[in-house]
Amino acid sequence: MISKNIARLINEQITHEQYAAQYYLSMSAWFYAQDLDGIAHYFRVQSKEELMHADKMFDYLNDVGEEIRMGAIAQPPHHFESHIDVFQKALEHERKVTKSIFNIVKSANDEGDFATISFLQWFINEQVEEESSASQLVTKIKMVSENPSALYLFDQELAQRVFTPDANP
Numbered sequence: 001m002i003s004k005n006i007a008r009l010i011n012e013q014i015t016h017e018q019y020a021a022q023y024y025l026s027m028s029a030w031f032y033a034q035d036l037d038g039i040a041h042y043f044r045v046q047s048k049e050e051l052m053h054a055d056k057m058f059d060y061l062n063d064v065g066e067e068i069r070m071g072a073i074a075q076p077p078h079h080f081e082s083h084i085d086v087f088q089k090a091l092e093h094e095r096k097v098t099k100s101i102f103n104i105v106k107s108a109n110d111e112g113d114f115a116t117i118s119f120l121q122w123f124i125n126e127q128v129e130e131e132s133s134a135s136q137l138v139t140k141i142k143m144v145s146e147n148p149s150a151l152y153l154f155d156q157e158l159a160q161r162v163f164t165p166d167a168n169p
Contacts, residue, residue, distance in 0.1 A: 015071035038159030
């Protein structure tokens with residue numbers, strides 16, 4: 001139903017999503033070490049979402065009868081320069097993920113693979129939301145990072161995030 005090229009790109013994206021999960025978990029660990037458990041929690045939830053994205057792609061390949069190939073996941077960085085650095089890196093990473101997904105969509109479009117284009121529409125919408133959220137958080141952390149009281153409130157705000165598995169995996 002889909003080409004070997006599209007299957008290869010989606011398999012690579014599964015690895016990218018799994019790396020993202022590890023990257024966000026590393027960010028979470030960094031914030032736990034800073035005693036900012038709310039922000040750490042936020043990144044733990046972000047990690048779970050990335051694994052859910054990988055699962056969706058895994059299931060899609062299975063549904064269309066393509067081979068699923070698990071790629072090696074690189075070790076993410078574990079040291080960050082500052083609170084702001086972490087959030088800026090998260091935004092940069094989301095932008096890379098968006099480009100990668102757009103590349104799959106472009107390839108699927110070039111091949112007339114409308115099933116994959118339809119499947120990836122959810123991811124396109126998700127990336128718009130992810131980049132917007134990450135950008136807002138960069139703005140907020142820049143405002144509060146040097147103010148302990150404001151940072152405390154920001155930490156408490158991010159502690160409220162709840163992981164909600166997608167109802168349509």
